[in-house]
Amino acid sequence: AHLDRIAAVDGPVHAFLHVDAEGALAQAKASDERRAAGTLLSALDGVPIAVKDVLATEGMPTTCGSKILEGWVPPYDATVVRRLKEAGLPILGKTNMDEFAMGSSTEHSAYGPTHNPWDLDRIPGGSGGGSAAAVAAFEAPLALGTDTGGSIRQPGAVTGTVGMKPTYGGISRYGLVAMANSLDQVGPVTRTVLDAALLHEAIGGHDPRDSTSIDQPLPPLVEAARQGLTGDLTGLKVGVVTELSGDGYQPGVLARFQEGVDLLVKAGAEVVEVSCPHFVHALATYYLIMPCEASSNLAKFDAMRYGLRVWPSEDASAEEVMRATRDAGFGDEVKRRIILGTYALSSGYYDAYYGQAQKVRTLISRDFEAAFEKVDVLVSPTAPTTAFKLGEKLDDPIAMYLNDLATIPANLAGVPGISVPSGLADEDGLPAGFQILAPALADDRCYRVGAALE
Ligand code: GLN
Numbered sequence: 001a002h003l004d005r006i007a008a009v010d011g012p013v014h015a016f017l018h019v020d021a022e023g024a025l026a027q028a029k030a031s032d033e034r035r036a037a038g039t040l041l042s043a044l045d046g047v048p049i050a051v052k053d054v055l056a057t058e059g060m061p062t063t064c065g066s067k068i069l070e071g072w073v074p075p076y077d078a079t080v081v082r083r084l085k086e087a088g089l090p091i092l093g094k095t096n097m098d099e100f101a102m103g104s105s106t107e108h109s110a111y112g113p114t115h116n117p118w119d120l121d122r123i124p125g126g127s128g129g130g131s132a133a134a135v136a137a138f139e140a141p142l143a144l145g146t147d148t149g150g151s152i153r154q155p156g157a158v159t160g161t162v163g164m165k166p167t168y169g170g171i172s173r174y175g176l177v178a179m180a181n182s183l184d185q186v187g188p189v190t191r192t193v194l195d196a197a198l199l200h201e202a203i204g205g206h207d208p209r210d211s212t213s214i215d216q217p218l219p220p221l222v223e224a225a226r227q228g229l230t231g232d233l234t235g236l237k238v239g240v241v242t243e244l245s246g247d248g249y250q251p252g253v254l255a256r257f258q259e260g261v262d263l264l265v266k267a268g269a270e271v272v273e274v275s276c277p278h279f280v281h282a283l284a285t286y287y288l289i290m291p292c293e294a295s296s297n298l299a300k301f302d303a304m305r306y307g308l309r310v311w312p313s314e315d316a317s318a319e320e321v322m323r324a325t326r327d328a329g330f331g332d333e334v335k336r337r338i339i340l341g342t343y344a345l346s347s348g349y350y351d352a353y354y355g356q357a358q359k360v361r362t363l364i365s366r367d368f369e370a371a372f373e374k375v376d377v378l379v380s381p382t383a384p385t386t387a388f389k390l391g392e393k394l395d396d397p398i399a400m401y402l403n404d405l406a407t408i409p410a411n412l413a414g415v416p417g418i419s420v421p422s423g424l425a426d427e428d429g430l431p432a433g434f435q436i437l438a439p440a441l442a443d444d445r446c447y448r449v450g451a452a453l454e
Helices: 002-013 021-037 079-086 129-136 153-159 193-203 221-229 251-266 277-300 318-329 332-345 351-374 397-404 408-413 443-452
Strands: 016-019 049-052 091-095 142-147 162-165 185-190 237-241 270-274 377-381 417-424 431-437
Touching (some): 002 016, 002 021, 002 091, 016 129, 049 129, 079 091, 079 193, 091 129, 129 153, 129 185, 142 162, 153 162, 153 417, 153 431, 162 193, 162 443, 185 193, 193 443, 237 251, 251 270, 251 417, 251 431, 270 351, 277 351, 277 397, 277 408, 332 351, 377 443, 431 443
Parallel strands (some): 049 091, 237 270, 237 377
Antiparallel strands (some): 016 091, 142 185, 162 185, 162 417, 417 431
């Protein structure tokens, strides 16, 4: 049914870069047989899933939305992909994304943009717009995304889906093509909070192949989601982050956010306002640290090891081949960030930029620690606006970066955050998102509060 749906709507939506109909049907058939034999592998056995094209999939192309990886077929599965297979989920294919996960609109994909199923003239968010659009358009019931600065949560917000960025280290990054290692996290993209919790439990937990993976069991996520569904939040303390609403936020987004807060009060939660003064520097901090890490990570795309290789002339030197390949293979946004990151890491600048940004990052983490001494969760709108028009911010990188205002602090501090739909904004009838942030390792709180809002 999902393959039929993809065939019917993915032309205009363009959520997928690769559909593996044959593989998915074979996996579905195997699941049917397990069902008949009473040997299902997990609660999600037989439920199809779409995977963001930044995760390595054995035998299936993995492009990261970039020309430089065109034609590359990984010889191995990312740990999360392996766990999907072990849990019996048929993999429908790979979803579109901003090149190397750099962007907030999926317009930076080298393979053309994804369109928002709510309004095809609008962006589906980014960088994981393909995964969010696939779920919103009912092409897939579940998807995997990755979130470095909001790429699961912001697409969730603007497509009316649920997106969860787990605690840093809670889900393995082995086989995730790194943009910024200290910020990247894999996570679920779904239509309900309970689905997200089920998927999180299927893919999460310790992995010896990821040195940053946390070696302890996940908190009970599905149980927390079920608890939240009772609608009772008595005793829970919620902090509304002063710095993450108000100026720069669309009135309709704020109105839906306020309704969400009112619902929490009705559910028995105590709501207070909490100031996190350094959050106003989060965007600047992120857009230094992330390009620094990205410039170093992307150095491996050297025309020798993976994908594309461009020969400017028959007797070109290795360096000339490298230059021509990178020139043709990387898009403008990727080049911009490589240049920014290389500059900021240059000798003489390191302390002024990267070192300074790391210090501010610590202050942001301390804001979270101080806040979580007073409250159990923090809340804010997920993104400042609903989906904007395709092309609207494409030539203005700063306007594009501003979409990440509310999502970035969680990545800098490594804490979990979920976006759940908060309703449609009055101005344009488009979905808005409600973000719930919790202390590191307390991902269960995101699911409990998120489910209570459904
Ligand atoms: N929009 C942010 C960026 O461009 C976040 C991307 C992400 O989370 N992968 O970097």
